[in-house]
Amino acid sequence: MQNKIDANTPWEEMTPGGDIYEAGNAKEFKTGSWRSMKPKYLSEKCTQCGLCFPVCPEDAIPVNKEQKREDFNYDYCKGCGVCAKVCPFHAIEME
Amino acid sequence: MAYNLKQVVAEKPSRFTSGHRMCAGCGAPPVARHILRALKPEDHAVVSCATGCMEVSTFIYPYTSWTDSFIHTAFENAAANIAGVEAAYVSLKRQGKLPQDHETKFIVFGGDGGTYDIGLQSLSGAMERGHDMVYVCYDNGAYMNTGIQRSSATPKFADTTTSPAGTKIPGKMQPRKDLTKVLAGHHLPYVGQTIAYMNFKDLYEKAEKAIYTKGPCFLNVLSPCPRGWGYPTDDLMLINKLAVETCYWPLYEIIDGKYVVNYKPKNKLPIEEFLKPQKRFKHMFKPGNEWMIEEFQKEVDTRWQELLDLEEMGNK
Numbered sequence: 001m002q003n004k005i006d007a008n009t010p011w012e013e014m015t016p017g018g019d020i021y022e023a024g025n026a027k028e029f030k031t032g033s034w035r036s037m038k039p040k041y042l043s044e045k046c047t048q049c050g051l052c053f054p055v056c057p058e059d060a061i062p063v064n065k066e067q068k069r070e071d072f073n074y075d076y077c078k079g080c081g082v083c084a085k086v087c088p089f090h091a092i093e094m095e
Numbered sequence: 096m097a098y099n100l101k102q103v104v105a106e107k108p109s110r111f112t113s114g115h116r117m118c119a120g121c122g123a124p125p126v127a128r129h130i131l132r133a134l135k136p137e138d139h140a141v142v143s144c145a146t147g148c149m150e151v152s153t154f155i156y157p158y159t160s161w162t163d164s165f166i167h168t169a170f171e172n173a174a175a176n177i178a179g180v181e182a183a184y185v186s187l188k189r190q191g192k193l194p195q196d197h198e199t200k201f202i203v204f205g206g207d208g209g210t211y212d213i214g215l216q217s218l219s220g221a222m223e224r225g226h227d228m229v230y231v232c233y234d235n236g237a238y239m240n241t242g243i244q245r246s247s248a249t250p251k252f253a254d255t256t257t258s259p260a261g262t263k264i265p266g267k268m269q270p271r272k273d274l275t276k277v278l279a280g281h282h283l284p285y286v287g288q289t290i291a292y293m294n295f296k297d298l299y300e301k302a303e304k305a306i307y308t309k310g311p312c313f314l315n316v317l318s319p320c321p322r323g324w325g326y327p328t329d330d331l332m333l334i335n336k337l338a339v340e341t342c343y344w345p346l347y348e349i350i351d352g353k354y355v356v357n358y359k360p361k362n363k364l365p366i367e368e369f370l371k372p373q374k375r376f377k378h379m380f381k382p383g384n385e386w387m388i389e390e391f392q393k394e395v396d397t398r399w400q401e402l403l404d405l406e407e408m409g410n411k
Contacts, residue, residue, distance in 0.1 A: 005157045015157070024162035026114035026153070034119060050101045054295050055332055057124040059113045067101040076113035080120030080321075081329030094329075 031058065035079035037094045041071045045091035052083040052092065100294045107132045110140070115160040116152040120328025122291065122318035122335070123149055123233045127204055129295050130231055130314070131163075133302035139163065139199040141180055145173035145209025148240040149233065170209050175217035177203045178226040185227075200306055201228040207248035208238045211274050222281045222311045229305045229312045232274065235320040243323045247272040250343075251394065252387050253375045255323075260378040265387055270394055278313040279349045285312040287348040290335050297346055297357060304348070317344045325374020337369040342399040353409040356402060363399075366392045 060077040084092040110131040140163040144150035153160040210232040252266040260266035287301035305312035338344040370376040
């Protein structure tokens, strides 16, 4: 309900006290449009060493149950390039 | 159980979600996310933030990045706030009004402005009263959120908007406050100083100890700010590494008053390595300003030696 609230919503329709009832709903806010550089994942070079995913400020590198990383989630990636810099195998290219 | 990064990340979903509005390449979100991963999945948490980047950009109405209960509070009372919640929780649990079979943990995140300066009184009070909580300070060395004003965590000679380096002053004129030792003076069961480094093992283990040690605990985490420190966003982990390898930010913990230095660099790098990539220290490399680097190095060496001595004292 509160996700429909925007700058034009009258105060009567806002939640009392500015409460947010849904946990972690920032996921609905896509920050991918901030990106000016785009990381490209080269899976053939990747050794699954695990250096890139914890450093992502956006949590935009999904890790599956088999403990393997997957391709980027471009909905959120802001293109900071931290992951590309830490990769010792050049498996992430910024373009 | 030994720490396994991949296992931790794969098995514990993030409790600090994507979609927050921190800057690209900010050092704080990986820190906050990994600290929350140290919680057991079945445990609840109540999180509060002192005013700062992390508060205003993770909790923009009507969105929240936190999957746990979150309280939006002010600069000066974050610790008092969570201390009150903890006291209420203990009381309600004792009265049997809350389920007895699950745990709730209380965590505060504060920037250096809200911790070193404005919130120090409430932090000190909460620590002294002995609430079962963790205070995490993510130290980015200035008031980054409001436009890089100096704080008492800003290192000496750093160029900020309220201590501009020029012909009158050489940047900030005072050395930084050593907050971890101030907190150690409260004789807490656990105090740690850490950073997101390598595979985040140090950060995770200290967070786990702080969260699951009963009583008030404190963590101080250096979290670089590309905007305020003036380095390219992708250099985050390099800056973290240099901070540790030059001993600018030693990794240590104080368990019941006993100092343990967790990492001693085999080859301690000169402080220039840490200063050079950062624009805020650019003026220190101009001809005629060599004395600044010398003085900075001396300060770092003194603090490092002091720490080693303290550790040795505890071993006697």
